[in-house]
Amino acid sequence: MTSLSAPVPPVPAEVRPASVAWLRASVSRFSNGPDHARRRALAVSALAGVDVEALRHKAFEAARRAIGDGGDVMAVVARPVPVAVLAGELGLAVRPPDVVTVAAAYHPHVVPDAAAEAALGRLLAACGGIGEPAAARIGLLVQACDATAGLIGNALMVAFRGPGAAVAETLRSNPPVLRTRRRIGGSDVFVELAGTPFGAGPRECPGARHAIALATGVLQALDGFRLTDPEPAWVPSPNLRMPSALWVTRDRTGGRFC
Numbered sequence: 001m002t003s004l005s006a007p008v009p010p011v012p013a014e015v016r017p018a019s020v021a022w023l024r025a026s027v028s029r030f031s032n033g034p035d036h037a038r039r040r041a042l043a044v045s046a047l048a049g050v051d052v053e054a055l056r057h058k059a060f061e062a063a064r065r066a067i068g069d070g071g072d073v074m075a076v077v078a079r080p081v082p083v084a085v086l087a088g089e090l091g092l093a094v095r096p097p098d099v100v101t102v103a104a105a106y107h108p109h110v111v112p113d114a115a116a117e118a119a120l121g122r123l124l125a126a127c128g129g130i131g132e133p134a135a136a137r138i139g140l141l142v143q144a145c146d147a148t149a150g151l152i153g154n155a156l157m158v159a160f161r162g163p164g165a166a167v168a169e170t171l172r173s174n175p176p177v178l179r180t181r182r183r184i185g186g187s188d189v190f191v192e193l194a195g196t197p198f199g200a201g202p203r204e205c206p207g208a209r210h211a212i213a214l215a216t217g218v219l220q221a222l223d224g225f226r227l228t229d230p231e232p233a234w235v236p237s238p239n240l241r242m243p244s245a246l247w248v249t250r251d252r253t254g255g256r257f258c
Helices: 020-026 033-048 052-067 073-078 080-089 096-104 114-127 132-156 163-173 208-221
Strands: 070-072 179-184 187-192 225-227 247-250
Touching: 020 114, 020 132, 033 132, 052 073, 052 080, 052 208, 070 073, 073 080, 073 132, 073 208, 080 096, 080 132, 080 208, 096 114, 096 132, 114 132, 132 163, 132 208, 163 208
Parallel strands: none
Antiparallel strands: 070 247, 179 187, 225 247
């Protein structure tokens, strides 16, 4: 058994319905065996009808509107734009801030607060109510939130090579998701994702092409901007690598990213 094919640490199954703990117990991300296969299939099916080129184009248009003449890319573009665009293509009328709030409480080491629980309630209402299909849709949005934001933020640092090249280079040398948890020999361990930023095997990310399309569209919209702080602070996280804020302004000289 390879490290990435090892089971994930289990999460409690006896939890309050419609809670963040319930979401964890109902998505493929924290499941094993038949539960994982069944729940992953729901996510794959939801993504099957999504046109990745439409994602790229709509992410470009939405990012261009959101950034205006400049601002904090992470706050106004990198998180809300991919979430809103993906949700729209999935036919879901959700509020991106609700996804951002739930994403911050998604992992088992985080204790959800009242805001996260309330946000999940609104997401459930928009995604069909309690059940694995709704959990799969919310899981797609939540897992796309910080990971895609990190890809955008990290890629922006090397985007002078061109948006497409920046995404590819970031996935190779500075991926947003650094490691994941697995249970090996009865112990929960971190498994490095070096060389496999979207995972591998039965747990390979089903939305890899979608994430790349969203990130590329956003980076294309930011062409012609420059960083005002080339040394940003980074989010403190054991498994994510992403700037906490990334301020840009339109480059009136006509230059590219810097």
